[in-house]
Every structure is written in C-alpha cells, then in structure tokens.
Amino acid sequence: MISLGIIGTNWITEQFVRATDITKTFALTHVYSRTEAKAESFIEDLEKENIKISTDLDAFFKEDFDTVYIASPNALHFSQAQKALENGKNVIVEKPSTSTIQEFTILEKLAHEKGLYLFEAARHIHEPIFKKIEEVVEKHRDDLSGATFSYMKYSSRYDAYQAGKNPNVFTTKFSGGALYDLGVYTVYDAVVLFGQPEKVDYDAEFLDSGVDGSGALTLKYSNFDVNIIIGKTKNSYMSSEVYFGRDTLLLDNGGDINHLDWADDNKNITDIPTTKSENPMDSEAREFARIMTENDHASYDKLLQYARTVNRILEQARTSAGIVFDADEEK
Template sequence: MISLGIIGTNWITEQFVKATDETKSFSLTHVYSRTEAKAKSFIKDLDKKDITISTDLDEFLSMNFDTVYIASPNALHFSQAKKALENGKNVIVEKPSTSTIAEFTILEKLARENHVYLFEAARHIHEPIFKKIAEVVEKHRDELSGATFSYMKYSSRYDAYLAGKNPNIFTTKFSGGALYDLGVYTIYDAVVLFGQPKKVDYDAEFLASGVDGSGSLTLSYPKFDVNIIVGKTKNSYMSSEIYFGRDTLLLDNGGDIRHLDWADDNKNVTDIPTTKSENPMDSEAVEFARIMNENDTETYDKLLKYAQIVNRTLEQARISAGLVFEADKEK
C-alpha cells in the first residue's frame, strides 16, 4: 500500500483519509500541522496509531513516505506542492492546485523532472455518476447543443465574514471566492465533457474583500456555449442541464452530483440508474493509487491535461472579471 502524508488537519483531509482506509488505496503514516495539538487531535479522531507528526514543513517533506495530500488554503498549495515535488514526493493537491497558470506550469515541470506524480483532486470526475454522464454525452455528441451548470452553496464561513472576520476563503490573500472554490467543479464538468473553451467570460459579484461572492461564467465553444452559475453567498436548488436539441440530460447540480434524469421533447422524464459512494472521495483515491501502482501514464497525462486547461480557464475567467489575487503580484 502507498504510504501517505497529509498537510492540513481539517474535515476534507479527514474525509480523504477515511476514503483511503475504506478502499485500502493508501496508508496514512505522516501528518503535518502547524501545531502538535491539532495533529494529535486529528489522529485521535481517526483512531490511528503509530503516525509520525511534524510541525516543520521541511522536516515533514524529508521524511520517508511516498505521497503527500495537500488540503491547505488555496494560496499555499503552490509553495507546499513545489517543496514536496522537489523532495521526490508524489503530490495530490486539492483543487484548484494553483492560483495562476504560471504556478501550475512550474509544478508540472517539476513533477516530470523528478519522475513523480502530480494530481489535482477534482474528485467528482472520477465518480461512477460522472462517468455515466460522459457516456451519455459521447453517445449523443452529434446532437450536443450546450449546457448550464449551477453550483451555489451558502458558505459556512460567510456569516463570519459578515460579522467582520476575515476567513481565508473570502480573501484575495488566500485566493478565495466562489470561482476558485465551487466554480472549479463546474469548469471541470465542461473541460472533461467538452474540451478546452475558445473564449472565457466571467461576470463576478464582488465582495468588499475583493473576492467574488458569486457570478456567472460563459465558456464559448465553436458550436455552443456553456453557462455557469456559481456562488458562496446564497443557496440555489437549480438543476444543471446538458442540451441535445430537443432532449436534455438533467443533473441535480454541477458539483456534488447525485442524480441524473433524461427529459425528452414530450416532457417525459426518465431516471438514469447510476451509483454514488457514501464517501465522494473513494473513487479518486482508488484511481490515483491505481495509476501509480500500474504506472498508467496514458490516464495520468490525460488528467494532467485536464488540470492544465482548468487552471488556465480559471485564470482567464479572473482576468475577464478583473479579479486579482495577491499571487498575481508575485509573478
């Protein structure tokens, strides 16, 4: 089993570790945290034993384990992933892996030079339900005429922001906002299903902190457009849709997809059977481990290309909206 170190002791790292346990894909051996107390609490909650703790990042990355999973604030992804790759670690980094396409290009180059893997953890594209969507799209590709993806969810940190606090997810310092959180899922939807867009336009609703609380994005393709609605300051229960002329594939949303329907011209709606794991990170854990164990370079290169296009599209969207991160000033 592949030995695993993690950066970040939050709910998403806990969910990923549970996924690796359930699927027996990785084995947690090392934990990095800024404080030893947090690391110990995290390990206790997972009922783990014999886990090595470090509060020094350089020391942590010099330790003997194969792969590091990074789930820190967005703006820290690049520097931490860069150090990990330089230390010969395989890297699984939460989406978005970087704040700029320049940063992503550096990480991609380092991974190849050091003969290690770099994965962006866009977990939903590995799930059986997304693969079913891809099958339907491929079957009806000749009729494909556009899509609308919606993913709006009131953030658990927004009340703190409104109260005058400064949560990382709502600051330009940490590359926060709706597009770089929930919007990543919907851009992955478009890129994996339809390829690289020809043009990107983002109309953002800005918060006083400088990040986008919500917004609407248009990805233009040669024969159709994809319209995307994202937000962290309000809830939406709108379905997402992929259009095939008279018929429509319905997704319950554009990110955490749980149900599919097919609607025809006569308004007949048919359920499309599929499966969904209780832990949405199971599928990506299995796939990343499989690629490494089998040295499946074909699939790996495809995933890396998706990540490259997504990160480029994110930056193009930001530029079109005038959304500036502190990471941009470090170029």
C-alpha cells in the same frame, strides 16, 4: 499500500484518509499541522496509531513517505507542492492546485523532471455517476447543443465575513472566492465533457475584500455555449442541464452530483440508473493509486491535461472579471 503524508487537519483531509482506508490504497503515516494538539486530535478521531506528527514543514518533507495530500488554503498549494516535489514526494493537491497558470506550469515541469506524479484532486470526475454522464454525452454528442451548470452554496464562513472577520476563503491573499472554490467543479464538468473552450468570460459579483461572492461564467465553444452559475453567498436549488436539441440530461447539481434524469421533448422524465459512493473520494483515491502502481502514463497525462486546462480557464475567467490575487503580484 502507498505511504501517505497529509497537510491539513480539516474535514476534507479526514474524508480522504477514510476513503483510502475503505479502498486500501494509501496508508496514512505522517501528518503535518501547525499545532501538535490539532494533529493529535485529528489522528485520534481517525482511530489511528503510530502516526508521525510534524509541525515544521521542512522536517515533514524529509520524512520517509511516498505521497503527500495537500488540503491547505488555495494560495499555499503551490509552495507546498513545490517543496514536496523537490523532496521526492508524489503530490495530490486539492483543486485548484495553483493560483495562476504560471505556478501550475512550474509544478508540472518539476514533476516531469523528477519523475513524480502531480494530481489535482477533482474528486467528482472520478465518481461512477460522472462516468455515466460521460457515456450519455458521448452517445448523443452529434446532438450536443450546450449546457448550464449551477453550483451555489451558502458558505459556512460567510457569516464570519459579514461580521468583520477575514476567513481565508474570502480573501485575495489566499486566492479565495466563489470561482476558485465552487466554480472549479463546474469548469471541470465542461472541460471533461466538452474540451477547451474558445472564449472565457466571467461576470462577477464582488465582495469588499476583492473576491467574487458569486458570478456567471460563460464558456464559448464553436457550436454552443456553456453557462455556469456559481456562488458562496446564497443557496440555489437549480438543477444543471446538458442540452441535446429536443432532449435534456438533468443533473441535480453541477458540483456534488447525486442524481441523473433524461427529459424528452414530450416532458417525459426518465431516471438514469447509476451508483454513488458513500464517501465521494473513494473513486479518486482508487484511481490515483492505480495509476501510480501500474505506471499508467496515458491516464495520468489525460488528468494532467484536464488540470492544466481548468487552471488556465480559471485564470482567464478571473482576469476577465478583474479579480486580482496576491499571487499575481508575485509573478
């Protein structure tokens, strides 16, 4: 197995480590946390032993492990990934991997120069259910006439924000907001299924902090539009859809996809059989490890192109809406 260091001791890092245990792909050996107590509690919850703890990031990257998984606040991704690559570590970084396309370009160039891997962890595109969506879209591509993707989920941190606190996910300092949290899933949906759009426009609903609480994103392609609805300040139970003229592919969600149906012109709805892992990060852990072990550069280049396109669209979208991150001023 590939030795793994992680940055962050939150629920998503725990989920990723458990996925690597199930798939027997990566072996956790090192943990970085700002406090030793948090790291110890995290390791204890995972029932792991002999894990090296670091509270100093420079010291952490000098340790002997192969790959780092980064799940810190968005604005920290770039500097941490850059430092990892400079120290010879392969990088798996949660989406979005950077705050700006300039940052992404720097990381991509550095990874290439060092002969290392840089993965953006968009876990849902690796799941079997998404592969089934790709099959359906490809089969009916000649009739493709657009899509609507919806992902709106009331944030567990929004109450704190309304109470006058300053959660990272709702600040420009940490590159927060709906687009860069939930929207990235739906942009991945569009890019993987339809490619790069010709035009991007985002109409955002702003919070006082300067980030978007929700919004409507339009991706214009040559023959159709993709409409995206996202939000962190409200809940929506709207399904997502891909249109093929008279027929429609129904997704129960634009980000966390659990069920697929096919609806015909007569309103007959047919279930599309597929599978869903109990741990949604199983498939990406398996695929990243496979690419690294087999040196499958064709698959790697494809994922890198997706990530590059998605990060460019995210920046174009927030620029069109007038969303400015602190990271923009650091260019």
